[in-house]
Amino acid sequence: MGVGNRVLPRAESVAAETLERFRAAAFPVANVADAMGRFGALRGLRRMAPAPYLVGTALTVRTRPSDNLMVHKALDLAGPGDVLVVDACGGADYAIVGGLMCRYARRRGLAGLVVDGMVRDDDELTELGLPVYAAGISPNGPYKDGPGEINVPVSCGRTPVLPGDLVLGDADGVVVVPRADAEQVRREAEAVRGNERGVVAAIERDGWDRAWIDRKLAANGCADG
Numbered sequence: 001m002g003v004g005n006r007v008l009p010r011a012e013s014v015a016a017e018t019l020e021r022f023r024a025a026a027f028p029v030a031n032v033a034d035a036m037g038r039f040g041a042l043r044g045l046r047r048m049a050p051a052p053y054l055v056g057t058a059l060t061v062r063t064r065p066s067d068n069l070m071v072h073k074a075l076d077l078a079g080p081g082d083v084l085v086v087d088a089c090g091g092a093d094y095a096i097v098g099g100l101m102c103r104y105a106r107r108r109g110l111a112g113l114v115v116d117g118m119v120r121d122d123d124e125l126t127e128l129g130l131p132v133y134a135a136g137i138s139p140n141g142p143y144k145d146g147p148g149e150i151n152v153p154v155s156c157g158r159t160p161v162l163p164g165d166l167v168l169g170d171a172d173g174v175v176v177v178p179r180a181d182a183e184q185v186r187r188e189a190e191a192v193r194g195n196e197r198g199v200v201a202a203i204e205r206d207g208w209d210r211a212w213i214d215r216k217l218a219a220n221g222c223a224d225g
């Protein structure tokens with residue numbers, strides 16, 4: 001088994017009850033990212049087509065920016081509730097995943113795919129309605145030669161992802177919650193959402209307290225007027 005060219009066993013995943021609590025809560029990704037000190041949301045990736053809220057556990061893949069052999073292997077290892085998190089080094093020239101693979105993923109019950117690289121077959125992805133996040137689209141197809149790694153720590157959207165981490169996605173993007181921190185983040189996200197709901201209510205009754213802005217500017221020594 002070689003570094004850079006290996007398939008590791010499935011990692012321990014975020015607890016099933018925690019996963020269910022996050023599924024029921026369906027927090028906006030922005031609230032969860034705020035609950036994590038504004039880290040945690042993957043950078044430069046977007047949802048490729050309208051799709052349901054994404055909740056699942058990370059099955060990680062590392063691959064060359066032009067090759068998807070290990071992604072195909074990972075699809076055969078993945079099952080219901082898994083999210084393939086693919087570190088393709090942010091490659092912009094070759095699609096790593098396309099419509100056929102996403103159809104197969106949907107058939108196998110995967111929760112979604114997150115690709116730090118390109119995808120293709122945009123119309124098909126739209127038709128499938130599976131949550132697929134990527135850096136962009138390229139019609140150029142991938143080679144299938146390897147090497148690569150499965151179930152190792154990866155970097156996706158310039159953010160570390162460990163196999164078994166919790167993955168959440170909505171129209172804004174994807175946030176990854178470290179498995180061991182998930183319950184704490186859930187409580188924080190609940191507080192962030194509660195606070196935002198309070199602000200919404202205050203805006204609607206013209207009661208949003210804006211005094212903090214001038215206090216902050218004064219503390220900054222800002223020349224005002």
Ligand SMILES: O=C([O-])CC(=O)C(=O)O
Nearest residue numbers: 097098099100101102141
């Ligand atoms: O050729 C590939 O491996 C990727 C692709 O377009 C598909 O899955 O439809």
Ligand SMILES: [Mg+2]
Nearest residue numbers: 098099100121
């Ligand atoms: Mg295709």
